[in-house]
Structure formats: C-alpha cells, structure tokens
Amino acid sequence: QKEVEQNSGPLSVPEGAIASLNCTYSDRGSQSFFWYRQYSGKSPELIMFIYSNGDKEDGRFTAQLNKASQYVSLLIRDSQPSDSATYLCAVNRGGYSTLTFGKGTMLLVSP
C-alpha cells in the first residue's frame, strides 16, 4: 500500500510566523513531490513541486525534500490569514503523473 501521511491539524500560527507543514511517504520509488493548497469548497491549486533532495524556494514558500528519510515539507514564511487553507502533499509514483495524495493539513493563520 503506497501511502502519503500528513498530520490533519489544524496547525495554528500567528500572522507573520513561519508555518511548517510535513509529509512522509511510503513508496521509495516516488520521484516527484507536490504541494497543493485547497481553500474550503474550492479545488486544489499547485503551490510547488520538488524532485531533488534539498530545498526549493519560491517567494514565501520553501519545499524541502529528504528522500533517504522519505520526508517532504513546506515552509511558509511571513504567514498571512489568506494562507489559511488545507495543504495537500502529493507524490508521483513514476511512469504516469498520477498523483497519490495525503489527507491534507489544515493551516489556520490568526491575525
């Protein structure tokens, strides 16, 4: 069973703080890793993807990947109330870009 695990939260952080979202995956053959944001009642939208070990930065967002530990994280700097959403971690199993999703972590940023 190939699984993607996330803490369901909610993760509560004050405005301006760093939010750290974590994800582990079971399939060592996973090659690409995606973070999607989903607002309540809306569809998921891609924030970042990463496929090499290390960090990848895009604006306030940093994705971190450690394949040896089968761990991927998303850091959100200077968190804003508008960042409040559910963050979905997804991994690509290779071959086709069919994504396996975690249940998501709800993030709440308080003003």
Added chain:
Amino acid sequence: ETGVTQTPRHLVMGMTNKKSLKCEQHLGHNAMYWYKQSAKKPLELMFVYSLEERVENNSVPSRFSPECPNSSHLFLHLHTLQPEDSALYLCASSQTPRVMNTEAFFGQGTRLTVV
C-alpha cells in the same frame, strides 16, 4: 475561460437515477483524470486518460463509467449510485503524463449527493 471547467457544480441524485458529469479543459493538455474527494479521506484517483485512451482504472465500481471522446473532454457517467458515493468529484488535466514532473490542474469539482 478557466483552464478546467466542470459541470454541474452541484448534483443531487437518487439511487436509481442516471446522470453524467462533464469536464472540459482549455489548456491543450493530453491527459485527463477523475478524482474523488470524500470527507476526511485523501483524494482518490479513479481514472486516467492519455490521448483518449484509458490508462488507469483504480478498482472503481462499474456504476462509474468514464468516457473521453477527445483530449479536451471527459465525462463520468453515473448509474445506480449508493449514498456512500456522495463526495466531491474533481477532474484534472496535465501535459504528457509520462513526464514525471507534470503538474495536474484541477477543475472546481462537482459536489455530488446521492439520496
């Protein structure tokens, strides 16, 4: 035009009804997907179509029947559904599914309630 459009946005149907969900993508992609999102469960991949050919079917009950007439359109035909099939059904599209970093773009979803 948004990238991936789904209709209807909301659907209530009885267990004996037959209905269809429609998805259209305007991104020039050649792969389309149906996902199911239930409360407190991960997004579940149902079907994958690449160049109008079904390439993945994740043990989905036969009461769900997909159809992909061309690379821009995808349907999910529903018949004799069960209340546990109530969920958000999301369509997605991507470019060249064999490329590992290809991201999927999602439609707004159809909120289905089976009564």
